[in-house]
Amino acid sequence: MKALAFSMLLALGATAAQAQTAPVAAAKKGAPEQVQFKTSAVCDMCKARLEKSLAYEKGVQAAHLDVPSKVLTVTYNPAKTTPAALQTAVQKTGYDADQLQADARAYDRLPDCCKKTAAAH
Numbered sequence: 001m002k003a004l005a006f007s008m009l010l011a012l013g014a015t016a017a018q019a020q021t022a023p024v025a026a027a028k029k030g031a032p033e034q035v036q037f038k039t040s041a042v043c044d045m046c047k048a049r050l051e052k053s054l055a056y057e058k059g060v061q062a063a064h065l066d067v068p069s070k071v072l073t074v075t076y077n078p079a080k081t082t083p084a085a086l087q088t089a090v091q092k093t094g095y096d097a098d099q100l101q102a103d104a105r106a107y108d109r110l111p112d113c114c115k116k117t118a119a120a121h
Contacts, residue, residue: 031078032061032075032076032077033075033076033077033078034073034074034075034076035073035074035076035083035086036071036072036073036074037071037072037074037086037087037090037097037098038070038071038096038097038098039065039070039071039072039090039095039096039097040070040095040096040102040116041065041067041070041072041095041114042067042070042113042114042115042116043067043113043114044067045111045113045114046065046067046095046114047065047067049093049094049110049114050063050065050072050090050093050095051063051064051065053089053090053092053093054072054074054086054089054090054093057076057081057085057086057089058080058081059076059077059078059079059080059081060074060075060076060077060081060086061075061076061077062074062075063075072090072097074086087100090102091103091106092106093106094106094107094108094109094110094114095107
């Protein structure tokens with residue numbers, strides 16, 4: 001009887017351990033995550049520039065800028081990049097990312113239609 005109870009307890013413990021490692025394994029495989037940044041983008045040219053720039057970033061699976069709201073949504077692999085790295089990529093493209101200002105040199109290289117108004121900058 002003790003042997004039967006012990007084997008049942010052992011089987012339950014193995015099942016519980018297996019269930020606990022499943023989410024960890026999914027996270028290690030790099031299940032896609034999303035992050036959003038409020039940008040200073042103003043037009044469709046900005047949209048094309050940002051989406052193309054982010055496509056070259058390691059770990060990025062998709063990038064979409066909603067021009068009216070100026071919100072950039074990035075789907076990425078967290079095993080390959082971080083939201084901070086993606087935010088830096090936005091800045092280096094010449095656009096603000098949330099409260100962080102655009103890289104000045106990159107901003108100066110933007111076409112005039114992609115620049116913020118002088119009063120806002």
